[in-house]
Amino acid sequence: MSHASPDRTRRLHLGVFLDGAGHYSSAWRHPASPTDRFFQLDYYKQLASTAERGKFDMVFFSDRYGIPDRYGDHFRATVRSLHSAHLDPFTLIAALAGVTEKVGLAATVSTSFSEPFHVARQFASLDWLSGGRTAWNIVTSTSDNEARNFGEDHIPDHDVRYERAKEYVTVANGLWDSWEADAFVFDKEAGIYANADKIRYLHHRGRHFAVRGPLDVPRSPQGRPVLVQAGSSDTGRDFAAHAAEVIFTAQPSLEGARTFYADMKTRAAAYDRSADSIKVMPGLMPIVGETEAEARDTEALLAEYADPIAGLAILSDQINYDLSVHPLDGPVPELHDVTGMQSRLKLIAKLVKSDALTLRQLGKFYGGSRLHRKVVGSPTQIADFMQDWFAAGACDGFNLMPPYLPDGLDKFVELVVPELQNRGLIRTEYEGCTLREHLGLPWPAGRPRF
Amino acid sequence: MSHASPDRTRRLHLGVFLDGAGHYSSAWRHPASPTDRFFQLDYYKQLASTAERGKFDMVFFSDRYGIPDRYGDHFRATVRSLHSAHLDPFTLIAALAGVTEKVGLAATVSTSFSEPFHVARQFASLDWLSGGRTAWNIVTSTSDNEARNFGEDHIPDHDVRYERAKEYVTVANGLWDSWEADAFVFDKEAGIYANADKIRYLHHRGRHFAVRGPLDVPRSPQGRPVLVQAGSSDTGRDFAAHAAEVIFTAQPSLEGARTFYADMKTRAAAYDRSADSIKVMPGLMPIVGETEAEARDTEALLAEYADPIAGLAILSDQINYDLSVHPLDGPVPELHDVTGMQSRLKLIAKLVKSDALTLRQLGKFYGGSRLHRKVVGSPTQIADFMQDWFAAGACDGFNLMPPYLPDGLDKFVELVVPELQNRGLIRTEYEGCTLREHLGLPWPAGRPRF
Numbered sequence: 056m057s058h059a060s061p062d063r064t065r066r067l068h069l070g071v072f073l074d075g076a077g078h079y080s081s082a083w084r085h086p087a088s089p090t091d092r093f094f095q096l097d098y099y100k101q102l103a104s105t106a107e108r109g110k111f112d113m114v115f116f117s118d119r120y121g122i123p124d125r126y127g128d129h130f131r132a133t134v135r136s137l138h139s140a141h142l143d144p145f146t147l148i149a150a151l152a153g154v155t156e157k158v159g160l161a162a163t164v165s166t167s168f169s170e171p172f173h174v175a176r177q178f179a180s181l182d183w184l185s186g187g188r189t190a191w192n193i194v195t196s197t198s199d200n201e202a203r204n205f206g207e208d209h210i211p212d213h214d215v216r217y218e219r220a221k222e223y224v225t226v227a228n229g230l231w232d233s234w235e236a237d238a239f240v241f242d243k244e245a246g247i248y249a250n251a252d253k254i255r256y257l258h259h260r261g262r263h264f265a266v267r268g269p270l271d272v273p274r275s276p277q278g279r280p281v282l283v284q285a286g287s288s289d290t291g292r293d294f295a296a297h298a299a300e301v302i303f304t305a306q307p308s309l310e311g312a313r314t315f316y317a318d319m320k321t322r323a324a325a326y327d328r329s330a331d332s333i334k335v336m337p338g339l340m341p342i343v344g345e346t347e348a349e350a351r352d353t354e355a356l357l358a359e360y361a362d363p364i365a366g367l368a369i370l371s372d373q374i375n376y377d378l379s380v381h382p383l384d385g386p387v388p389e390l391h392d393v394t395g396m397q398s399r400l401k402l403i404a405k406l407v408k409s410d411a412l413t414l415r416q417l418g419k420f421y422g423g424s425r426l427h428r429k430v431v432g433s434p435t436q437i438a439d440f441m442q443d444w445f446a447a448g449a450c451d452g453f454n455l456m457p458p459y460l461p462d463g464l465d466k467f468v469e470l471v472v473p474e475l476q477n478r479g480l481i482r483t484e485y486e487g488c489t490l491r492e493h494l495g496l497p498w499p500a501g502r503p504r505f
Numbered sequence: 506m507s508h509a510s511p512d513r514t515r516r517l518h519l520g521v522f523l524d525g526a527g528h529y530s531s532a533w534r535h536p537a538s539p540t541d542r543f544f545q546l547d548y549y550k551q552l553a554s555t556a557e558r559g560k561f562d563m564v565f566f567s568d569r570y571g572i573p574d575r576y577g578d579h580f581r582a583t584v585r586s587l588h589s590a591h592l593d594p595f596t597l598i599a600a601l602a603g604v605t606e607k608v609g610l611a612a613t614v615s616t617s618f619s620e621p622f623h624v625a626r627q628f629a630s631l632d633w634l635s636g637g638r639t640a641w642n643i644v645t646s647t648s649d650n651e652a653r654n655f656g657e658d659h660i661p662d663h664d665v666r667y668e669r670a671k672e673y674v675t676v677a678n679g680l681w682d683s684w685e686a687d688a689f690v691f692d693k694e695a696g697i698y699a700n701a702d703k704i705r706y707l708h709h710r711g712r713h714f715a716v717r718g719p720l721d722v723p724r725s726p727q728g729r730p731v732l733v734q735a736g737s738s739d740t741g742r743d744f745a746a747h748a749a750e751v752i753f754t755a756q757p758s759l760e761g762a763r764t765f766y767a768d769m770k771t772r773a774a775a776y777d778r779s780a781d782s783i784k785v786m787p788g789l790m791p792i793v794g795e796t797e798a799e800a801r802d803t804e805a806l807l808a809e810y811a812d813p814i815a816g817l818a819i820l821s822d823q824i825n826y827d828l829s830v831h832p833l834d835g836p837v838p839e840l841h842d843v844t845g846m847q848s849r850l851k852l853i854a855k856l857v858k859s860d861a862l863t864l865r866q867l868g869k870f871y872g873g874s875r876l877h878r879k880v881v882g883s884p885t886q887i888a889d890f891m892q893d894w895f896a897a898g899a900c901d902g903f904n905l906m907p908p909y910l911p912d913g914l915d916k917f918v919e920l921v922v923p924e925l926q927n928r929g930l931i932r933t934e935y936e937g938c939t940l941r942e943h944l945g946l947p948w949p950a951g952r953p954r955f
Contacts, residue, residue: 083691083698090691094723096603096634120622122704122721130719131701138698140684140723143623143630149599150634153546170618172570172654173593180593183544184600203717204622234590241533241540246812248533248588251581254572267653269580271572273544273590362696 067445067480068334068452068494070113070161071106072303073099076138077459078340080369080422081360083138085459093138099147100154102461109468110482112493113159113190114151115283115303115454116144120168120201123372126364127379136362137369145177152185159490161190161283161301166223167216168196168205172266175227178280179272187276187489192283192303195220197396198372210375213397217290222261224282224298229257231279232499233269277491278499287315287398296322299333300496303454305427306337307402312428312449332497338427339441339453343466347432354431357458358423363415366422373399383415402426427456434470442480517895517930518784518902518944520563520611520751521556523549526588527909528790530819530872531810533588535909543588549597550604552911559918560932562943563609563640564601565733565753565904566594570618570651573822576814577829586812587819595627602635609940611640611733611751616673617666618646618655622716625677628730629722637726637939642733642753645670647846648822660825663847667740672711674732674748679707681729682949683719727941728949737765737848746772749783750946753904755877756787757852762878762899782947784901788877789891792908793916797882804881807908808873813865816872823849833865852876877906884920892930 075093076082083090092098106114122139124130133139148160160181164174174191182189195216196202202210210216238253257268284299286292295302302319306312316335323333342357344350363383371378376393387407390400403426406412412420423429430440444450457463475481487493525543526532533540542548556564572589574580583589598610610631614624624641632639645666646652652660660666688703707718734749736742745752752769756762765787770780792807794800813833821828826843837857840850853876856862862870873879880890894900907913925931937943 081696084693084696086693088693090689090693094633096636100603120626120721121717122719129701130704134688134699134701134704136696136698139721140699141721142633143626143722146595146599146627146630146634149596150602150631152600153550153602153604168620169623170655173619176570176593177596180596181600183592184546184596186546200717203715205620206715238584239540243534243536243538243540246531246534246586246810248586249584249590251579251584254580254584265653265656267571267650269572271570271589271591272593360696 064479066482067441067475068336069109069111069481070115070336070452070454071111071464072115072117072338072454072456073102073460074117074138074141075460077463078424078456079357079361079458080137080365081357081362082459084360085357087462088459089461094142096150096154099151102464103151103155103158105461105464105468107155107158109472110485111158112452113161113490115161115192116147116163117192118144118163118165118194119198120165120196121204123198123368124200125198125371125375125377126368128377132364132368132379136365148189149181149184152181152188157485157488159188159190159281159493160185161192161281163192163194165194165196166220167211168201171223171226171264172230175230176270176272179231179270179275182275182277182280183272187491189277190281190283190301190490192285193220193224193299194285197375199375200372210394213288213394214290217286217294219263221294221298222263225261226257226259226264226266228279229259230266230268230270231274233257234274236274236278238273277489281490281494281496291398292319292322295319296328296333297326301494302333302335304335304337305399305402305425306449307426307428309444309447309449312337312444313447316449331495334451334494334496336452336454337450338424338456340424340427340429340456340458341437341467341471342429342431342458343437343463343470344433345470347436350431350433353458358419361419361422363418363422366418366420367414369425370418370421378414381414384413387412387414387417399426424456434474437471438474438478441475442478445480514929516932517891517925518786519559519561519931520565520786520902520904521561521914522565522567522788522904522906523552523910524566524588524591525910527913528874528906529807529811529908530587530815531807531812532909534810535807537912538909539911544592546600546604549601552914553601553605553608555911555914555918557605557608559922560935561608562902563611563940565611565642566597566613567642568594568613568615568644569648570615570646571654573648573818574650575648575821575825575827576818578827582814582818582829586815598639599631599634602631602638607935607938609638609640609731609943610635611642611731613642613644615644615646616670617661618651621673621676621714622680625680626720626722629681629720629725632725632727632730633722637941639727640731640733640751640940642735643670643674643749644735647825649825650822660844663738663844664740667736667744669713671744671748672713675711676707676709676714676716678729679709680716680718680720681724683707684724686724686728688723727939731940731944731946741848742769742772745769746778746783747776751944752783752785754785754787755849755852755875756899757876757878759894759897759899762787762894763897766899781945784944784946786902786904787900788874788906789903790874790877790879790906790908791887791917791921792879792881793887793913793920794883795920797886800881800883803908808869811869811872813868813872816868816870817864819875820868820871828864831864834863837862837864837867849876874906884924887921888924888928891925892928895930
C-alpha cells in the first residue's frame, strides 16, 4: 500500500465533523447560516463536495437518540436555543454515497440499543454502494434520555456498555469475515452462483448476543468498514486500542494530546498492532479569517449570540445531571457522582479549578467547542498550529469542527488547505479510491474481485 | 389533492419489485444478466432511472435477514444455485435518493428484530433526504433462520409477531407525529430555534415497547412515509386494513384477486378509511416480447435454466420445513403443521390438489414467480391483462416483478408502458413530487414548511 511506504512523507489526515449548523452552539444564528437547508440532501452534498475539494479523508457525523432534555427535565431549553434536530447519520452518509466520488463517509452508531446483525449489514451494504468509503464510529451512548427511547430508564453502567460494545464489534467483524473475498463463482452454464465452502456460519454465542450468521452481504470492498472510536476513559482507550483504526478525541492542550497519543500507540502495541494502524485525530475547531482580526470578529459574533443555557443543556445531557437546579451566576457545583461522559467530566473539573468559572461562564464556554481545541486566526496561524501538533507527536491528523456552516468549512478549504498543501502536510490529489487507502490503513483479509 | 379529485380518470399504479438478478430463480443465469454489477450503486441507479422513465410510482425492495438454509439444513443449496446475497434495502434506497428525482423508494424492514425508534428515525430522515419519496414495507419475518441472527432459535408465533407489529407501527406513527409541521421558528435575532409547544413526548408504554420520544427528526415532507404491507392471512389483512396504505399480495387468479380486493376495501371501511386510501397492488411477473413467440422463448430459456432445488430452497425457508427429506420425484408431502407464510401455504395446497405435482415440479414452478401471477406475451397481451384485472376490480395497480434484470424491466418500459399510456391507464408525466402524490394518498396532518 503506497500510503504506508517508508519513502513517502508522513501526512496529516483530515476529517470534517459535520452537523447541519456547525459546532458553535450559536452557529445557526450566524447571518450566513442556511437554516432552511438543514434537512436537505443538497446541503450535505455541498458540504461533502467542499470536503472533497479539500481532498479530506472523510466527512464524519455524530449521533444521539433523541433531543437532550436533562436540563430543567424537559427538551424546552434545548429546542429553544440549539440546533437540536438531526437526521440519522447513517441514512445521511448512504444518501451521500451516490453524490460524492472520493471522500470517506463516517457515521456514528451506538452499540447499546441495536443488533449487530443489522448494523454490520447496513455498513457492509454501504461499503459496496460507496465503493469502499465507509467508516463506523462506534459509541456506547451516555445519556439516560437516549435509553428511554429503547425501553430503559437509565443508560447501562459504563463497564457494561463497553463489555457489550466489545462483543458487538466481535460479532460485526465475524459477520464481515463470513464471506471470503472470492466466494462468487457466477458460472452461468454450470449454474453455480457461489462456492459454499468460502462462506461460513459464525455460531456466536456470548453474554449479550447469539448470532448464527453468515451475513447475506458478500465481503465488501474494504473488507470491513474503517472502525472509529471516541472513548477516552481508561476502558474506552483500551477498547479503541483493541478494535478501532481511527481515534476521535477531545484534547484541549498540546501536552494532554501528546500524552494521549503516546498512550494510544502503546496500548495498540500491546494488542500487536503497529503504530500506523491506528490514527489519532483530535477534534479541532478552526475559526479562520483572512487575517487574525477577521477571525476574532467571527468568534466574537458567535460568542455574542451564544446562549449559556444552550451549553449547559448539552453538558447536562452528557453527564446525566440537571445543572438548572443551580443558580446561573453561582459557582459550578462539584460533579463527582454523575454518570455519562467520564473523560469530559475530568476536563471540566480541571478547567473549573483553574479558572473559577460561574455556571453561566461555563455554559457559554462549553457551547463554544465542547472542550475540543479551538484555534482562531489567519490561515498561516492555523496551519502553524496544526503543523506544531503534528510535529510534536500529538496527532496523526484532525477531525475539524467548523464553528458554523457552510462558510466555516469553505474558508478552511479556500484558505488553510492550500497553505497545508504548500507545506507538503496534506495531499493535493486523492491517490486511492477507498477510505482505507486515504488513511493508509491495513486491509483486513483479501479484497473482493469486483 | 389532484389525484383524488373525482373528475380525473382513475389510473393504474405501478411499482417495480427489484432485486439484483430479477425474480425468476434462474434470472442470474440469463446471458444478459450482469452478475458483476449486483452490488454496485450504478446498477440500481440504472434500474431506478428506467422506472422513472416509465413514470412508475415506486421501486420496491423486499428483505430477509440471512441466507435461506432450511433446505438440507445448510445454506449450500441456496448459495449454489440462487442469487442469495443481497444488499440491505433501506441502505439501497437511501443511496438511490440522491441519484433519482421522482420515483418513490420503498424498502422492507421487519418489526420482529428491531427498535421502532431507529426505524422511524431512519425513514423520517430519508423522507427528508428524498424530498418525500419513501415507503416502508412492514413485514414480520417468517423464518427461523432469520431469528437465529437475533438471539432466538425460532421465529415468534404468527399472532405474537402481528401483535408486536401493530404496537411497533403505533409507536412509529406517534414518533412521526411528535413534531408539528410548523414547529421551527428560526428567529436568529431573538435566538429562538423551535417552538417547544409544537413538539411532544410520546410516553408510550406497551407490551413490547417503552418509548418516550419525541423523535429528534422534524416532521418529514410526507408527514409519514407511505406504509406498505404484504400480510395476506386473516391477521395480516386486518393489520393492513388498519395500518397500511399500499397492499402487496400474491394473487395467482383473477377470481382470488377480486375477492381479496373487495375484502381489503371492506376491512378498511371498518376502520373508517376510504376505499381510495388503501391501494391493492398484486405482484405481477410480466414476460414481455415484441411478439408472443419471443416472450415464450424467453420463458423457455429461464425455465430451462431453473434448478428445482432453488425453488424448494426458497419455499423450505418460507415455511420453516426442510423439503429435502422427501424424494424429488415423489409427491409433494402434506404441509399442515408447518409455520411461516400461512397464505402461501394455502395457495400451494390448492395448486398441489389440482395439478398433482411432484416435488421437482413444484420446485421448478415455485422458482418461477413464487405463486405471483405471471403473464407471458406481446405488449398488447400484457396491457390487456393488466387492463382486465384493473377493470374487473381486482387491483389498483401492480407491483411488477421482472423475470430478469435489467432487460425484463427495459422491455416493459419500452414496449408495455407506451401501450398503457395510449389507453390512458397510466400517467405520461409525473404530476407531483412525493410518493403520496404519485399514489393519490391522503396526507397525515400538516405539511412542513420547507
